[in-house]
Amino acid sequence: MSVTIGGDTFEVYGSAAGLATYANGSTLWYATHAAASVDARARALVEATRLLDRQRWQGAKVSDGQALAWPRSGVTVDGAAVSEASVPDAIVWAAYELALAVLAKPTTVAGTSTGSNVQSVGAGPTAVTFFAPTPGARFPDRVQELIGGYLYGADGAATLAPGGLYATGTDGCSQFDGADAYGLTGPT
Numbered sequence: 001m002s003v004t005i006g007g008d009t010f011e012v013y014g015s016a017a018g019l020a021t022y023a024n025g026s027t028l029w030y031a032t033h034a035a036a037s038v039d040a041r042a043r044a045l046v047e048a049t050r051l052l053d054r055q056r057w058q059g060a061k062v063s064d065g066q067a068l069a070w071p072r073s074g075v076t077v078d079g080a081a082v083s084e085a086s087v088p089d090a091i092v093w094a095a096y097e098l099a100l101a102v103l104a105k106p107t108t109v110a111g112t113s114t115g116s117n118v119q120s121v122g123a124g125p126t127a128v129t130f131f132a133p134t135p136g137a138r139f140p141d142r143v144q145e146l147i148g149g150y151l152y153g154a155d156g157a158a159t160l161a162p163g164g165l166y167a168t169g170t171d172g173c174s175q176f177d178g179a180d181a182y183g184l185t186g187p188t
Contacts, residue, residue: 003042010042011067012049013087013095019045022096029100036103048098051109051139052091056152059084077149094139094146101140108140 001015014022019041023033033041049068059074062084070091075082082088101108139147 003045005039005042005046010046010049012045013052013068013070014045014092016042016045018092019096019099022093023100026100029097029104032100032104040103041099044099044102045095047102047109048095051098052095052147055147057150058152075150082150088150090146091150094143097143097146098139101143 001013001018002009002011003016004010016038020033023029036044053069055069057069057072058076059072059082061069062071062073068087070087071084072082073084075084098109
């Protein structure tokens with residue numbers, strides 16, 4: 001499908017009408033969608049599609065000439081082959097979720113991590129600050145739940161991450177594996 005903004009046309013997952021229907025059925029996203037302009041909705045759907053297309057999906061494009069990453073061939077989810085005749089509903093719904101999240105808070109997709117763990121302790125002029133990154137995801141949980149099974153892992157196969165979500169690009173190693181119980185790093 002496509003959306004037009006000004007004189008430009010963009011290929012997207014889903015449609016403007018589909019986004020409206022999806023939002024209309026959601027207590028979380030109804031007001032966000034209703035408050036946004038037609039152009040803002042279209043831009044958010046374009047942004048969501050671009051971000052989804054950057055993922056490392058299972059399989060291969062059905063045609064080298066297709067504009068978007070989906071539909072794909074050679075994809076299996078939960079042991080079942082995914083049809084290469086169309087874009088799976090989960091991918092379209094993920095585009096809608098992501099577009100609505102962008103409308104609600106544009107910085108939702110600006111970074112690659114969702115948080116940090118910083119703690120400061122101070123007494124007089126002396127202060128100590130501890131920092132350890134907290135795990136984060138590129139997308140909101142609602143989007144990750146929809147696309148997780150369609151992604152490749154670092155080893156070229158779909159890998160199940162803790163919490164039931166599929167992970168992509170993880171080697172299972174931490175930069176902090178050599179840290180002792182006090183957070184000090186030594187030789188590894």
